[in-house]
Amino acid sequence: MEQTQQILIYDTLETLNQREQGILKLFYLAGFTEEEIAESYQISQPRIHQIKKRALEKCKKQIQMENVFI
Numbered sequence: 001m002e003q004t005q006q007i008l009i010y011d012t013l014e015t016l017n018q019r020e021q022g023i024l025k026l027f028y029l030a031g032f033t034e035e036e037i038a039e040s041y042q043i044s045q046p047r048i049h050q051i052k053k054r055a056l057e058k059c060k061k062q063i064q065m066e067n068v069f070i
Contacts, residue, residue: 020055
């Protein structure tokens with residue numbers, strides 16, 4: 001991955017709120033399941049799924065606004 005793309009991804013993640021960032025990091029970087037994340041946040045697994053999905057949609061829109069396709 002190009003450095004420019006990496007910077008765009010990190011900048012995009014910074015537009016998310018702390019909870020969204022935390023959930024994505026736990027899921028994609030640390031390898032936790034949605035169930036494990038739900039336990040740590042003390043909310044339901046479907047709610048974790050919903051937050052994760054919304055956060056990814058925000059990232060996609062932000063990247064599209066930058067007119068960059070990864």
